[in-house]
Each structure stands twice: as C-alpha cells, then as structure tokens.
Amino acid sequence: MTILVFGKTGQLAQELAVYDGVICLGRDQADLSHPAACAAAIRQAAPQAVINAAAYTAVDKAEEEEALANVINGAAPGAMAAACAETGIPFVTVSTDYVFDGSGEAPWQPGDATAPLNAYGRSKLAGEEMVRAAGGTYAILRTSWVVSAHGTNFVKTMLRLGKERERLTIVADQTGAPTPARDIAAACLEIARQLAEDPGKSGTYHFAGQPETSWADFARGIFARARVDCAVEDIPTSAYPTPAARPLNSRLGCTSLETVFNIPQPDWRPGLDQILKDLGELS
Ligand SMILES: NC(=O)C1=CN([C@@H]2O[C@H](COP(=O)(O)OP(=O)(O)OC[C@H]3O[C@@H](n4cnc5c(N)ncnc54)[C@H](OP(=O)(O)O)[C@@H]3O)[C@@H](O)[C@H]2O)C=CC1
Numbered sequence: 001m002t003i004l005v006f007g008k009t010g011q012l013a014q015e016l017a018v019y020d021g022v023i024c025l026g027r028d029q030a031d032l033s034h035p036a037a038c039a040a041a042i043r044q045a046a047p048q049a050v051i052n053a054a055a056y057t058a059v060d061k062a063e064e065e066e067a068l069a070n071v072i073n074g075a076a077p078g079a080m081a082a083a084c085a086e087t088g089i090p091f092v093t094v095s096t097d098y099v100f101d102g103s104g105e106a107p108w109q110p111g112d113a114t115a116p117l118n119a120y121g122r123s124k125l126a127g128e129e130m131v132r133a134a135g136g137t138y139a140i141l142r143t144s145w146v147v148s149a150h151g152t153n154f155v156k157t158m159l160r161l162g163k164e165r166e167r168l169t170i171v172a173d174q175t176g177a178p179t180p181a182r183d184i185a186a187a188c189l190e191i192a193r194q195l196a197e198d199p200g201k202s203g204t205y206h207f208a209g210q211p212e213t214s215w216a217d218f219a220r221g222i223f224a225r226a227r228v229d230c231a232v233e234d235i236p237t238s239a240y241p242t243p244a245a246r247p248l249n250s251r252l253g254c255t256s257l258e259t260v261f262n263i264p265q266p267d268w269r270p271g272l273d274q275i276l277k278d279l280g281e282l283s
C-alpha cells in the first residue's frame with residue numbers, strides 16, 4: 001500500500017517515515033497554510049491512502065496566531081479529506097484531547113460533547129468538522145500527550161530541565177496519559193489498511209496510552225527511569241499560569257478503537273523506556 005503522509009520532521013511523521021511504502025511530505029513540498037496545495041499534492045501522488053501527521057502544535061503561541069492555526073489544523077485537513085473523498089481513498093488525521101473542556105473525571109468518549117478551552121483545541125475541532133463534512137472514508141484519531149525521541153515533547157523537556165535543576169514544580173491536577181508516537185504511527189497505518197477494506201469503519205476514535213497519570217507523576221517516572229536526580233514538587237494548574245488554558249481531565253476512552261479495529265491501548269511505560277534508550281538515557 002502506498003501511503004502519502006503530510007509532515008516529515010514531527011514526532012509522528014518521523015515514526016511513520018520508517019515504514020516501506022510511506023512517502024512523507026515536508027513543509028517545502030506541501031505547506032499546510034496553503035490547503036489547495038495539499039489537495040494538489042494528493043492528486044499528483046495518487047496514493048492508496050493519506051495520513052495527516054502535520055499540525056500547528058504550539059499550544060500557547062496559537063492564542064496569538066489563531067487564524068494561522070485554523071488554516072493549518074482546520075482548512076488544510078479539510079482540503080486533504082475532500083481530495084481523498086474525490087479519489088476514493090481513506091484519510092486518517094490525528095486530533096487531540098484538547099477538544100474537550102476537561103470537566104469531570106470520567107474518560108471522554110468519542111461521541112461526547114466537545115468544548116475546547118483554547119485556540120489550538122478550537123482549530124483542531126474545526127479540522128475534525130471539515131474532515132467529517134468531506135463525506136469520504138476517514139478516521140479522526142484523537143490522542144494525548146505525545147512523546148518520542150524526536151522533536152519537542154515533555155520527556156525531552158524534563159530531561160533537559162531535570163539535569164539543570166535540583167527541583168521542578170509540575171502540575172499535578174491535570175490527568176491523562178502519555179502516548180508514544182511510535183504506537184500512534186502503527187495505529188494510523190493499521191487504520192488506513194482496514195478502512196481501505198471497509199469504509200464503514202469511518203469515524204472518530206480515541207487512542208491513548210495507559211495507565212493514567214498526572215504530568216507531575218509522569219515527570220517523576222521519567223527521572224526515575226533515566227536516573228536523573230531532580231525532585232518534583234506537585235503544584236495546581238493555578239500556580240502555573242500559561243497563555244492557553246489546559247483541560248484538567250484529559251482521559252480518553254479507547255474501547256471503540258479496540259472493538260472496531262482490534263487495536264489495543266498501549267502501556268506507555270515500555271514505550272518510555274524505548275524512548276530513553278533511543279536518546280541514550282537508559283541502557
Ligand atoms: N504533541 C502532542 O502532545 C499531541 C499532538 N497531537 C496531534 O498529533 C499530531 C502529530 O503531532 P506531533 O507529531 O506531536 O507534532 P509535532 O509538533 O512534532 O510536528 C508537527 C509537524 O507539523 C509540521 N507543520 C507545522 N506547520 C506546517 C505547515 N504550515 N506546513 C507543513 N507542515 C507543517 C511540522 O513541520 P516543521 O518542522 O516544518 O514545522 C512538523 O513536521 C498532530 O495532529 C497533533 O495535533 C495530539 C495530541 C497531543
């Protein structure tokens with residue numbers, strides 16, 4: 001199966017790039033701030049499926065650049081989905097826990113009401129709506145707290161800060177689950193393959209690691225595994241002000257992905273160990 005991937009340098013894109021039959025388009029080949037160019041790239045490459053692994057992911061900066069975030073996270077996947085619908089191929093795109101308002105303590109299910117707290121979440125939700133409206137074969141895969149050895153993420157930030165400082169204050173009242181980009185890549189490919197066989201599986205699904213944790217406990221776990229000597233002090237979100245508000249409850253209910261696609265939730269702990277090994281922080 002030939003699969004066209006939007007994104008080349010990002011966490012997910014780099015994990016997809018290692019598979020045979022995957023062609024990754026970087027920003028120089030397809031700029032998502034020009035949605036029509038993304039549609040044209042699909043028509044030109046004539047793949048058997050498309051995965052969108054590119055996005056505007058700078059959550060705080062999006063507050064100042066909401067219009068640009070809306071084009072990259074909204075109109076661009078919309079145009080990709082329309083081009084895929086035209087040519088009759090499956091489209092897989094990735095979305096986020098940040099489409100929810102984070103209320104309550106129950107895991108969010110795919111059909112639950114969305115109410116993003118920030119500009120990034122609104123832009124991702126706009127993308128979801130445009131992808132559904134395109135009327136083709138699609139999967140929207142919402143995930144959370146993506147980590148890998150590549151790009152920028154919480155694991156790499158903690159390793160950097162933890163080596164510089166004796167103590168860090170980390171929010172302890174945001175609950176969710178880290179998700180290794182490597183597992184998301186494998187899931188996206190399996191979903192694309194199954195959608196090509198059965199377009200009836202189209203829909204919105206959740207995919208996150210397990211078990212649930214907080215950012216503070218996750219930081220402690222990273223330091224324990226990598227043997228970094230840095231104390232973590234729990235703080236409430238109110239003590240860590242940021243331009244963008246973040247949801248307190250980021251739990252994602254992932255059972256429908258397992259029922260429909262037979263893709264189980266990964267345990268993020270061996271995934272973290274593999275990332276630390278890839279970074280040379282664990283032998
Ligand atoms: N990171 C996370 O914690 C989470 C991510 N997600 C979603 O998962 C998906 C993958 O995220 P992740 O791999 O972490 O993202 P990254 O931030 O690691 O990478 C984003 C990618 O998008 C590309 N990109 C950004 N703007 C453009 C543009 N205008 N034209 C072309 N390419 C562009 C970047 O390219 P360049 O290097 O050139 O800027 C980069 O390759 C996204 O849909 C994201 O919203 C969901 C939940 C959590």
Ligand SMILES: Cc1cn([C@H]2C[C@H](O)[C@@H](COP(=O)(O)OP(=O)(O)O[C@H]3O[C@@H](C)C(=O)[C@@H](O)[C@H]3O)O2)c(=O)[nH]c1=O
Nearest residue numbers: 057059096097098144145146154169170171215240246
């Ligand atoms: C560096 C640092 C962060 N934090 C907090 C801030 C935040 O609530 C949490 C995680 O920080 P991050 O910068 O990784 O947060 P953020 O970039 O918002 O992470 C999100 O990215 C987008 C793209 C998503 O879709 C989400 O699923 C989620 O992964 O840790 C501290 O409390 N102390 C610290 O020293």
Ligand SMILES: [Mg+2]
Nearest residue numbers: 057058059153
């Ligand atoms: Mg971030």
